[in-house]
Amino acid sequence: MRSRPLKVAVLGCGVVGTEVVRRLHEAPGALADRIGAPVELAGVAVRDLTRPRDLGIDPALFRNDPLELVKRDGVDVVVELLGGIEPARSLLVTAMEHGASVVSANKALVAEYGAALHETAARHGVDLLYEASVAAAVPLLRPLRDSLGGDDIRRVCGIVNGTTNYILDRMTQTGGEFDAALREAVERGYVEADPTADVEGTDAAAKAVILTSLALHTWLTPSDVHREGITRVTAEDVADAHSHGCVVKLIATLERTADDGEVQVRVHPAMVPLTHPLADVRGADNAVVIEAAGAGRLLFRGAGAGGVPTASAVVGDLVTAARARLLARRTTATPDAATPPAATVRARPMRELRGRYHLSVRVADPTAALDDIVSALRAHDVPVDSVRRRRTAEHDTWLLVTETTREADLLAAVESLAALPAVASAPRFLRILDPLGQEAVVG
Ligand code: HSE
Numbered sequence: 381m382r383s384r385p386l387k388v389a390v391l392g393c394g395v396v397g398t399e400v401v402r403r404l405h406e407a408p409g410a411l412a413d414r415i416g417a418p419v420e421l422a423g424v425a426v427r428d429l430t431r432p433r434d435l436g437i438d439p440a441l442f443r444n445d446p447l448e449l450v451k452r453d454g455v456d457v458v459v460e461l462l463g464g465i466e467p468a469r470s471l472l473v474t475a476m477e478h479g480a481s482v483v484s485a486n487k488a489l490v491a492e493y494g495a496a497l498h499e500t501a502a503r504h505g506v507d508l509l510y511e512a513s514v515a516a517a518v519p520l521l522r523p524l525r526d527s528l529g530g531d532d533i534r535r536v537c538g539i540v541n542g543t544t545n546y547i548l549d550r551m552t553q554t555g556g557e558f559d560a561a562l563r564e565a566v567e568r569g570y571v572e573a574d575p576t577a578d579v580e581g582t583d584a585a586a587k588a589v590i591l592t593s594l595a596l597h598t599w600l601t602p603s604d605v606h607r608e609g610i611t612r613v614t615a616e617d618v619a620d621a622h623s624h625g626c627v628v629k630l631i632a633t634l635e636r637t638a639d640d641g642e643v644q645v646r647v648h649p650a651m652v653p654l655t656h657p658l659a660d661v662r663g664a665d666n667a668v669v670i671e672a673a674g675a676g677r678l679l680f681r682g683a684g685a686g687g688v689p690t691a692s693a694v695v696g697d698l699v700t701a702a703r704a705r706l707l708a709r710r711t712t713a714t715p716d717a718a719t720p721p722a723a724t725v726r727a728r729p730m731r732e733l734r735g736r737y738h739l740s741v742r743v744a745d746p747t748a749a750l751d752d753i754v755s756a757l758r759a760h761d762v763p764v765d766s767v768r769r770r771r772t773a774e775h776d777t778w779l780l781v782t783e784t785t786r787e788a789d790l791l792a793a794v795e796s797l798a799a800l801p802a803v804a805s806a807p808r809f810l811r812i813l814d815p816l817g818q819e820a821v822v823g
Pocket of ligand 1: 513515541544570
């Protein structure tokens with residue numbers, strides 16, 4: 381027997397919002413069967429009412445007053461697809477105060493205000509779900525929260541930004557330029573309204589904060605995350621990686637120190653060995669490796685950006701929230717305590733990271749330079765594992781791989797290399813991703 385219709389308001393009708401509304405409009409029977417009640421669209425908040433939208437729904441459902449929509453009596457679930465912090469945050473708080481559960485794909489908002497939003501949801505007895513905010517279509521947050529809720533997760537490491545993976549993949553496959561690949565990513569609907577959020581790593585850092593809250597049970601803020609984007613990755617870096625049996629990827633990592641006292645969360649480009657499962661993640665796909673004490677190593681992989689895949693996760697949350705609504709309870713998928721309180725654990729500074737590095741040192745006089753380079757590295761306790769020479773018509777370059785070393789020592793060594801007379805330009809370096817199975821590098 382069917383229950384009363386569940387009323388859903390959608391805020392935002394861009395790339396993702398369009399696909400969510402389309403799905404609600406085109407598959408009402410299937411969704412009603414799975415939920416146990418029909419879903420009724422209460423309204424879709426848009427900025428521009430004059431813009432033509434070919435979605436086949438009653439044009440009167442498009443509204444340009446989102447506040448009226450979230451305050452309206454009888455709305456069961458508000459789906460927020462506006463992006464950005466305000467007015468999204470205020471609208472979600474108002475929606476929850478008025479008794480609606482909320483579904484959001486807004487990683488920037490959840491990363492910054494997740495703990496406070498969970499408190500609001502708990503106070504008003506409603507759900508707050510945001511599976512689409514990390515890795516789009518890939519079910520990742522609910523497995524972390526529920527399926528792995530009884531395990532101890534040591535490390536999560538992966539590709540969580542589709543745009544940068546698309547760009548780096550294009551650069552790897554074609555040798556093409558960054559700008560051309562970024563334009564293609566925009567055309568495919570992967571890129572944030574502000575592309576710098578993708579290419580400077582801000583989007584991945586927000587996702588890392590969300591993953592940390594669920595995997596390591598502490599809310600950091602985006603400023604706790606060490607963040608480097610891909611704008612400085614050159615075609616030469618990509619070629620160097622290839623000649624070292626690696627590809628360059630933007631990698632997000634979060635891990636606990638061995639004594640559980642600190643967490644280390646970072647986003648940066650890295651050389652990924654071709655044998656690593658993250659190496660062959662193509663296009664805008666995302667992939668995340670979770671290492672847990674009991675479950676061992678788990679790989680989640682799939683479409684990480686784009687309207688239709690992201691809408692899949694949004695509508696999945698909507699179904700979950702609607703089912704709970706029918707039972708007049710909150711879904712168990714929402715942690716009541718907002719996961720443990722914010723900032724109970726120290727974020728370990730990046731300088732204390734230990735890892736291996738690939739260095740590219742362009743020199744004026746190669747024969748004279750190598751001894752000086754190796755001596756400078758040794759003087760800073762940076763052990764060298766291998767050395768290769770790359771010669772082109774224009775340049776002579778030493779390519780060095782270090783053994784495991786402390787980031788602070790590596791940075792000091794790079795600074796002293798830059799000052800050597802035989803070194804022609806500032807040395808470049810990339811971190812090398814550890815092979816799987818190695819112990820956490822912080823400890
Ligand atoms: N701009 C984001 C990305 C969209 O490229 O991953 C999905 O969060």
